[in-house]
Every structure is written in C-alpha cells, then in structure tokens.
Amino acid sequence: VNPEISFSAVSEIARHMDAADPLAAYRDRFFAAEPELIYMDGNSLGRMPSAASEKLEHVLRYEWGERLIRSWGEEWYTLPQVLGDKIGALLGAAPGQMLVCDSTSINLYKLASAALRLNLGRRKIVTDRFNFPSDVYILQGIASQMGVGHRIELIDSRDGIHIEMDDLLGAIDEDTALVGLSHTVFKSGFLYDMEYVTRQAHRKGAFVLWDLSHSAGAVPAALDDWNVDFAVGCTYKYLNGGPGSPAFLYVRTDLQQQAESPIWGWFGEDSPFAFGLDYKPAPGVRRFLTGTPPILSMQALGSGLDLLEEAGIQEIRRKSIQLTQFMIDLFDAFLAPIGFELGSPREASRRGSHISIRHPQGYRINRALIDEMQVVPDFREPDNIRFGFAPLYTSFFDVVEAVRRTVLVVREERYSKYPPDRSPVT
Numbered sequence: 001v002n003p004e005i006s007f008s009a010v011s012e013i014a015r016h017m018d019a020a021d022p023l024a025a026y027r028d029r030f031f032a033a034e035p036e037l038i039y040m041d042g043n044s045l046g047r048m049p050s051a052a053s054e055k056l057e058h059v060l061r062y063e064w065g066e067r068l069i070r071s072w073g074e075e076w077y078t079l080p081q082v083l084g085d086k087i088g089a090l091l092g093a094a095p096g097q098m099l100v101c102d103s104t105s106i107n108l109y110k111l112a113s114a115a116l117r118l119n120l121g122r123r124k125i126v127t128d129r130f131n132f133p134s135d136v137y138i139l140q141g142i143a144s145q146m147g148v149g150h151r152i153e154l155i156d157s158r159d160g161i162h163i164e165m166d167d168l169l170g171a172i173d174e175d176t177a178l179v180g181l182s183h184t185v186f187k188s189g190f191l192y193d194m195e196y197v198t199r200q201a202h203r204k205g206a207f208v209l210w211d212l213s214h215s216a217g218a219v220p221a222a223l224d225d226w227n228v229d230f231a232v233g234c235t236y237k238y239l240n241g242g243p244g245s246p247a248f249l250y251v252r253t254d255l256q257q258q259a260e261s262p263i264w265g266w267f268g269e270d271s272p273f274a275f276g277l278d279y280k281p282a283p284g285v286r287r288f289l290t291g292t293p294p295i296l297s298m299q300a301l302g303s304g305l306d307l308l309e310e311a312g313i314q315e316i317r318r319k320s321i322q323l324t325q326f327m328i329d330l331f332d333a334f335l336a337p338i339g340f341e342l343g344s345p346r347e348a349s350r351r352g353s354h355i356s357i358r359h360p361q362g363y364r365i366n367r368a369l370i371d372e373m374q375v376v377p378d379f380r381e382p383d384n385i386r387f388g389f390a391p392l393y394t395s396f397f398d399v400v401e402a403v404r405r406t407v408l409v410v411r412e413e414r415y416s417k418y419p420p421d422r423s424p425v426t
C-alpha cells in the first residue's frame, strides 16, 4: 500500500468529520499565529482564546490603569469565588464549594493537610505510581512534616496503562486516611471511575482527594452527586487559562466547617479588612484562600471558561471521545506497523483526552516533530509521545496530519540527527 494514498483517503474522511462537527466553529475563537501548526499539547498549555487578549487589554487599561485600587471592590475581590463557581458548573459542583487560587501543588498541600487532620487516627495515604510527581512529593512532604508516621502506599500498574481496581481497593483499609489520585493520569491518559472509587473509599472511612488537572474542560464529573470530599486541578490545560494561571480547589459543603487550611492567610480570614490579630477562619470554602490573588491571570481565565460553558461539557466530551478514537484507529493503521505501541486505554470510558504512543526513539521523534514538522505534542519519560486533543480547537484533520507527519519522521529517519540527551523542559 502506498501510504500517501491511504493518507489521502483518511484525510477525506477527516474533512467530512470536521464538516459535521458541531464544535468546529470554536476553533476560530482561538488565536492562531501559525495556521499550519498542528498543536497537540492543549493538555499541557491550552491555546489562547482571542477574547483573552481583548479582556486583558481592558483589564490593563481600564481596571488597573484607570480604576486602580477601586477595582478591588468593583470586581476583583470576589473573582476566586466567581471563577470557582464557573469551573464548578463544568464539574458538577453547586456554587460555594470551589475557589480559584494558588497553584495545583499548593492547593493539594492545603486540602491533603486538611483531610489528614480530619482523619488523624489513621496513618495510611493511598495513591498510585501514575500520579503526577508533584502530587506525590506534596503527600511525602506533608507526611514528613506532620511527623506522626503517615506512610504512603503507591499502587503499581500491571500493564503500564491501567490501574486495576482490585489492586487499588485492596490497599484501602481501616487505617487509610486519604486516597489521593489523578482522575485522568498524565502519562497513559487512564481515567478512573471517580464515583466508584469514591464510594469504596468512603466505605472504609477514607477521604478522597481528586486531582482533576487532566480532566477539567475535557472530561465531565459530578462532584456533588458522587459525594467527592476534596478536589483540585489546574486551569492552564483544557481550561485555556494561560501560562501559570491559578488553580482551583473544591471542598464539599458539609466538610467546610471542620476542614482547616494549614496556611492561615488573611484572604481566608473571616473579615480580612477588620485587620484583627486573632485568626478566625472564614465560614465557607473561602477559608482556603491564602493571599492576594493574581488578577491578570484570573481575568484571562474567565475568557477560557466562557467558551467551555457556551460549548457545553457533554458536547466537548462527545467530541473528545471521537477524536481519541480516531487517533487510535489511525494508530492501528499507520503507527503500529512501524514500531509504535499504544500507551493509552482502548476503552473510551477509561480514557481522558490525550493519547500516548510509545517508541524506543520517542524522545528524538518528538524533537523532530516539533523542530521540523510543525507538530507540537510533548514527551514524557521514558518513551511516551503524548498527543492532547482539545475538542474546542483540535480538528479531525489535525489528527490525520499529526499521524502522517509522525510516519514521515520515522520512515525518513529524520529523528536520527537529534541527540538522545534530554533538554530541561520536555
């Protein structure tokens, strides 16, 4: 088979799928400086919504430039709650339980500390080897600082892609204080059954803390209905908030009175502008705020959230599954025959919105894609090339092009001129 002919056939199919895609028009709502660029890294840094630059222009000139400190009272002060509630709507959380603040790592620290203090009689923390390293470090740090002998159990994967429910549930016992997991894991894209795991953890008396960083904006959730205790996640991935935009946190209403932030900052105090000297936590979720929020980043985030709300998270998930399924079909046809292995689940219900493909030369292939093929995926050790599918701007044609150019890199051995040494950021 001449691969070029096959690619022209699948390109044709992709063009039809794009023409029938109800979300196709959203692509034009994002800034695109290089129309030929196949951007497959929206799961690491989402594209910039065009509205974000207009909004920031207004924020700079009017809110900051003209209104100055008066803007705190006019809009800024309540942004952590206002934006938190918007994210809550995407994740099945009623208002009053989410905040936008700090980074994911810091929010994890605050909520994991709070959870462990609510369950002080217990000593075990359960997570998995697929969790984002920062999440594991944060848990290790808390265990060390609390100094009461918490131990962390890291569940292993049997196949490098999934976590077996039996292995996870077998580790959650009467001594387990907290189960902390990424809903969608960052390498393989494996997606936990959040409702089921939460219910099983509760049966043993453990709290759950979900990291939704790789889910928010691509995979829906029903945090309230599933009785989730705590959650965090970042906003610069599928929520398109921009580099370093602040993260979110969720604390279920009935836990808010007992749960306590380990960082007693003035923004989490009951009445910050009374300037009293004895800390009294704010009554609701606001007690998990720390200090002055980064307003420029928060205002940019609002534009990304508006787009998601308008498109509808169920529609986004539907297209995400179509995109990742299309990628797997193309993988089977074009990539498996030239030495790639699929590093992601084949079952749609068990995968998020990115697909990992594995190859012994993965690092160098990824370099060649970025440097000379105008394809931007990313690389995760030891051999994963990750393709992220952001349903608001990834087209089916992008998927074909990403695969076609990957095949070219391998067939023409374009990767061979790149050294295997890792650069500091991949």
Ligand SMILES: *Cc1c(COP(=O)(O)O)cnc(C)c1O
Residues within 6 Å of the ligand: 103, 104, 105, 106, 131, 132, 134, 135, 182, 186, 211, 213, 214, 234, 247
């Ligand atoms: C992206 C990501 C983070 C990032 O944390 P920061 O504090 O924003 O650097 C943390 N955890 C997971 C699971 C992620 O995917």
